[in-house]
Amino acid sequence: MYIYLNGKVVSKDDAMISPYDHGFMYGLGAFETFRTYEGFPFLIDEHLTRLHEALDELNINLVLDADMVIGMVETLLAKNKMNDAYFRLNVSAGVGDIGLQTKSYVEPVVVLYTKPLLDTSKVSEKELVLLKTRRNTPEGEKRLKSHHYLNSILGKRELSNMNQEGIFLTQEGYISEGTVSNLFWYKDNKLYTPHASTGILEGITRKWVMCASERLNIPLETGNYTIEIITEADEVFLTNSIQELVPVSHFQDTTFLGAEGEVYQKFRELYMKHTKKQYRSI
Numbered sequence: 545m546y547i548y549l550n551g552k553v554v555s556k557d558d559a560m561i562s563p564y565d566h567g568f569m570y571g572l573g574a575f576e577t578f579r580t581y582e583g584f585p586f587l588i589d590e591h592l593t594r595l596h597e598a599l600d601e602l603n604i605n606l607v608l609d610a611d612m613v614i615g616m617v618e619t620l621l622a623k624n625k626m627n628d629a630y631f632r633l634n635v636s637a638g639v640g641d642i643g644l645q646t647k648s649y650v651e652p653v654v655v656l657y658t659k660p661l662l663d664t665s666k667v668s669e670k671e672l673v674l675l676k677t678r679r680n681t682p683e684g685e686k687r688l689k690s691h692h693y694l695n696s697i698l699g700k701r702e703l704s705n706m707n708q709e710g711i712f713l714t715q716e717g718y719i720s721e722g723t724v725s726n727l728f729w730y731k732d733n734k735l736y737t738p739h740a741s742t743g744i745l746e747g748i749t750r751k752w753v754m755c756a757s758e759r760l761n762i763p764l765e766t767g768n769y770t771i772e773i774i775t776e777a778d779e780v781f782l783t784n785s786i787q788e789l790v791p792v793s794h795f796q797d798t799t800f801l802g803a804e805g806e807v808y809q810k811f812r813e814l815y816m817k818h819t820k821k822q823y824r825s826i
Contacts, residue, residue: 575689605650636655724787
C-alpha cells in the first residue's frame, strides 16, 4: 500500500516520521476521514474546513488546497489500483524540543493514508450499547478531531462485536454520541440529535443530515436528552463519513424499525443520490 508523506508517494513500509514530532509526543495533530465515490472525495470542502479550524486551535500553520488534496487522492487510487477507498488526511505538528511549545508550528507533517473500503452497498443494522465510560468534555473550547482518542478507545473496548455501537453519556447523564458516530432518532414526526454542548464531535455526515432534514421537510431538534428518550423512538440511526447512515435495530429491550424505517430510507436515498454528483460541500 502507498501513502502520501509530505508531498511524496511512499510505500507504507518505508514511511517514517521523527520521534520528536509533537503529534507523537504531545498529541498535537488533527485529521479527517473521508471516502471516495467514483474516485471523488465526497464533501471534501467540508472536511477541509473542519480540519483548518482544528489546525488554528492547535497553532499549526498550514493551509491545504482542496484541489491539491483531490489530486493526491486520485494519485493514490491509481498507485494502489483501487477505484474507491477510505482515506485519512492527517496533519501532525512537526518536530520540536522536549517540552511544551507555545509558538506556532510551521513545518507540520502531512500524511494521506488509504485502505480498502468495506462493502456498504448492503445496509447492515447495528445494536446500540450503553457504555459505562462517560464522554469527556473537550479540552479546549470545542471538540476537535485530534490525536486524542483514548475516550473512544475505552468505549470501544466495551463492545463485544462489530455489529454493536456504543453510546456515551456525559458526566451529567445526557446522550452525546457513539464511539465513532453521531446519533439521530425519530419520534412524533420530529428528528432529534444531541446538541454540540454535550461534547460531541460535530460530524460532517451529521451536518449533512441536519441540512437534509430541511430539504425533506422533517422538523429537527437539538438539545440535552436522557437515555430514556431513545426507548421511546420509532427510528434510530447513526452517521459516519465512512459507514454513511447506519440504521439501529435495537437498544436493550427496545426494537426499532431499522433499515425498514421510512425516515431512514428517505435520508439514505437522498444521501446516495448526492454521492453520485461529486458534491464538494453540503
